[in-house]
Amino acid sequence: VGDIFFEEERERGQQERVILSKTIGVISMAATRAITATRVFALRGASRCLSRRGVLASRQKPSGGTTLKRPFVACAASKEIISTDAAPGAVGPYSQAIKSGGFLYVSGCIPLVPGTKDFNSEAVDEQTDQALKNMGEILKAGGCTFDDVIKTTVLLADIKDFATVNGVYAKYFSTDPPARSAFAVRELPLGAKVEIECIAACK
Secondary structure, eight states, X not given: OHHHHHHHHHHHHHHHHHHHHHXXXXXXXXXXXXXXHHHHHHHHHHHHHHHHTSEEOOEEOOTTOOOEEOOOEEOOOOOEEEOOTTSOOOSSSSOSEEEETTEEEEEEEOOBOTTXXXXXXXXXXXXXXXXXXXXXXXXXXXXXXXXXXXXXXXXXXOGGGHHHHXXXXXXXXXXXXXXXXXXXXXXXXXXXXXXXXXXXXXX
């Protein structure tokens, strides 16, 4: 009787091991399929993302009226280089402006006369006017105007010139002026007395 009992236990153990082995195989296959499906979805999403250059989010409403959210794929905003001969070219390894994510980022503008390396004047008020004229041309090239500017940064070689610069500045931003920061620095490029940069929200 004992031999028969142990033989039955041995056979039962073998059957359980076979069932366990098959179960693990099924789980492993399902996991592999899930990983593959995820990778395919990610690749398809990335392809759509690159083609649209934006953030994708798909939603659908079934007959019951409940909103279901599908996974979304996000990609970095596109980057467009803005350049114009109507404003002084870059005097270093930078662009006149970058357009990205619905915003235009304009590099610091100094009072160089376009096409030259010369300032329009030594007077700080006239330098401010020229710097802002240069900025206006870059804004125009990027499809914006002064009305679209939301933030500026003003750099001065001498803080005592702030009031003079402010008077000229106000002529360009007379209505709903943008947020602004102003700093006095030790020295500006090429010996300029003022430099102004800005960020504009593109329409």
